[in-house]
Amino acid sequence: MSALETLIQLAYLVAAACFVLGLHRMNSPATARNGNLLSAAGMAVAVGATVVLIVTGHGPVTSVSPVAWVIIGAGVLVGGGTGLYSARTVKMTAMPQLVSIFNAVGGGAAALIAIDDFIRLVGQGASIPLETSIPTVLDVIIGSITFTGSIIAAGKLQGLIPGQPIILPGSRLLTLALAVVAVFGSFYFFAGGASLPVFFLVLAAALVFGVTMVLPIGGADMPVVISLLNSFTGTAVAMAGFVIDNPVLIIAGALVGASGAILTKLMADAMNRSVLNIMIGGFGTGDAAAGAAAGGPSGSVREIGADDAAIQLAYAQHVIIVPGYGLAVAQAQHAVRELAEQLESRGVDVSYAIHPVAGRMPGHMNVLLAEANVPYPQLKEMDDINPEFERADVALVVGANDVTNPAARTNPASPIYGMPILDVDRAKSIIVIKRSMRPGYAGIDNELYVNPKTGMLFADAKDGLAALTAAVKAL
Amino acid sequence: MSPELLSALTIFVLAILVGFEVISKVPATLHTPLMSGANSIHGIVLVGAMLIAVAADNPLSQLLSFVAVAFAAMNVVGGYVVTDRMLQMFRKRPAPPQPKAGGEGQG
Numbered sequence: 063m064s065a066l067e068t069l070i071q072l073a074y075l076v077a078a079a080c081f082v083l084g085l086h087r088m089n090s091p092a093t094a095r096n097g098n099l100l101s102a103a104g105m106a107v108a109v110g111a112t113v114v115l116i117v118t119g120h121g122p123v124t125s126v127s128p129v130a131w132v133i134i135g136a137g138v139l140v141g142g143g144t145g146l147y148s149a150r151t152v153k154m155t156a157m158p159q160l161v162s163i164f165n166a167v168g169g170g171a172a173a174l175i176a177i178d179d180f181i182r183l184v185g186q187g188a189s190i191p192l193e194t195s196i197p198t199v200l201d202v203i204i205g206s207i208t209f210t211g212s213i214i215a216a217g218k219l220q221g222l223i224p225g226q227p228i229i230l231p232g233s234r235l236l237t238l239a240l241a242v243v244a245v246f247g248s249f250y251f252f253a254g255g256a257s258l259p260v261f262f263l264v265l266a267a268a269l270v271f272g273v274t275m276v277l278p279i280g281g282a283d284m285p286v287v288i289s290l291l292n293s294f295t296g297t298a299v300a301m302a303g304f305v306i307d308n309p310v311l312i313i314a315g316a317l318v319g320a321s322g323a324i325l326t327k328l329m330a331d332a333m334n335r336s337v338l339n340i341m342i343g344g345f346g347t348g349d350a351a352a353g354a355a356a357g358g359p360s361g362s363v364r365e366i367g368a369d370d371a372a373i374q375l376a377y378a379q380h381v382i383i384v385p386g387y388g389l390a391v392a393q394a395q396h397a398v399r400e401l402a403e404q405l406e407s408r409g410v411d412v413s414y415a416i417h418p419v420a421g422r423m424p425g426h427m428n429v430l431l432a433e434a435n436v437p438y439p440q441l442k443e444m445d446d447i448n449p450e451f452e453r454a455d456v457a458l459v460v461g462a463n464d465v466t467n468p469a470a471r472t473n474p475a476s477p478i479y480g481m482p483i484l485d486v487d488r489a490k491s492i493i494v495i496k497r498s499m500r501p502g503y504a505g506i507d508n509e510l511y512v513n514p515k516t517g518m519l520f521a522d523a524k525d526g527l528a529a530l531t532a533a534v535k536a537l
Numbered sequence: 538m539s540p541e542l543l544s545a546l547t548i549f550v551l552a553i554l555v556g557f558e559v560i561s562k563v564p565a566t567l568h569t570p571l572m573s574g575a576n577s578i579h580g581i582v583l584v585g586a587m588l589i590a591v592a593a594d595n596p597l598s599q600l601l602s603f604v605a606v607a608f609a610a611m612n613v614v615g616g617y618v619v620t621d622r623m624l625q626m627f628r629k630r631p632a633p634p635q636p637k638a639g640g641e642g643q644g
Contacts, residue, residue: 082555082559088574091566095624105613112584122588134587136607137605142613143614145614149616164616170605171612178589178602179589181597302582303585308584310584313552314581315581316553318578320556321556321557322575325568429569432626
């Protein structure tokens with residue numbers, strides 16, 4: 063190994079260390095931004111080292127054709143430009159689907175590397191050893207599933223594809239058939255086969271599988287799906303590292319594959335569901351209906367007007383706001399902050415109770431509220447705020463449903479039994495802003511709404527908050 | 538099994554274990570930025586895309602590697618920029634925020 067090659071390998075090591083330390087620094091809000099910059103610096107080092115590797119002829123070929131430089135330059139310009147523009151201009155509420163798109167193209171790039179490598183190997187007519195065929199086939203299958211799956215997930219979040227679970231007749235059979243094709247095709251290659259038509263058949267099966275895997279899953283579950291697909295991309299990239307024999311791809315890919323898997327499990331745990339259950343789909347279609355029938359709450363709903371609600375809020379000492387999915391969908395994060403500022407100017411103590419899965423992704427609510435300039439110390443996590451509900455005069459629930467349902471604590475027959483919830487029902491009084499009595503995505507009724515302490519303000523989150531703010535101002 | 542493959546497998550397994558440890562300690566608040574941050578890290582696939590672009594010696598291979606480079610570059614650049622935008626919002630605010638005049642069109 064020449065001195066230069068050693069230096070390049072050391073640069074890759076530095077990059078890998080930056081990725082690990084960068085992820086580690088993202089553990090805490092204080093160092094997170096710094097950690098992301100460190101990770102970006104590692105990326106710059108790795109890409110820089112690769113440019114040096116190519117220029118000095120230590121890459122795959124000793125003299126690089128001008129065409130190759132045009133391909134790389136144009137690719138970086140087009141892809142990087144698109145990425146930069148969309149990342150700069152995207153609204154924060156639309157950010158989860160953009161992350162999904164970035165994930166899709168990452169998986170696509172990883173798959174393309176294996177496709178290119180395989181076509182080249184077949185063209186050479188050489189036999190393909192097991193240590194090449196395994197990572198190649200895995201890379202193509204996982205990368206392709208990620209590519210189409212992430213695009214469908216983004217489409218669901220953006221509303222281009224209906225968010226409800228889409229179950230076409232025979233779709234499960236089709237998914238199964240695709241899986242069988244992919245598995246048998248893989249074993250064909252592991253056994254030393256080198257047929258291009260079979261390869262493209264496996265590729266097509268994986269691409270369609272990505273679509274049929276995500277379509278039957280409801281929009282509210284998309285965060286878990288995106289996180290899982292993110293983990294898939296990491297794995298595909300690690301496999302690409304094996305294919306082209308590059309350590310930094312292996313390290314970074316494995317790092318993301320593992321961390322994405324943990325993150326996926328944490329997100330599913332917060333909703334008291336298994337990842338398998340989500341991927342199979344059907345929540346809110348079959349078993350949930352049985353649960354609702356078993357424990358439907360009875361009682362009457364008390365409706366409250368904006369003026370009455372405003373009086374309750376304005377003369378309270380301690381108000382806890384519980385923002386949820388409905389607030390994110392209505393993009394009411396600025397409206398809620400205005401109301402909170404009005405209340406604070408009247409001496410009311412305001413805090414926000416953030417359920418781990420509030421919003422469209424874990425932590426998404428924090429991002430949205432931070433964007434609306436809500437002071438970070440006012441955002442309380444579930445475990446910190448739950449003991450405080452007993453002392454709260456009013457709990458204001460904005461577009462949150464299942465995460466406030468006391469059935470999770472009290473009714474063992476409920477499908478959400480055991481899910482950690484916010485103890486909103488322990489507040490002295492409760493105001494719920496909600497468009498209708500429609501159940502949340504778990505498809506069950508919320509007994510909080512028939513609690514005698516609860517007043518329902520039927521409105522869109524944004525309009526309801528604006529009406530409350532106006533009413534508080536007028537007092 | 539060649540020594541190269543063996544050492545590659547070794548770092549693969551160790552990197553997986555590091556990934557498990559690094560994430561298990563992150564608070565829920567940071568999960569979305571973290572997912573986005575991890576998403577940008579797998580943009581390292583750009584390195585691989587550049588290497589296959591250099592080796593490409595026929596039109597099909599050149600086309601595939603061009604798309605791969607473009608995809609990977611979008612993943613890297615977009616991923617880091619959007620993560621930074623998210624994390625920017627967690628900065629400490631020593632003074633109470635002043636309502637901005639007309640600067641709130643993003644909501």
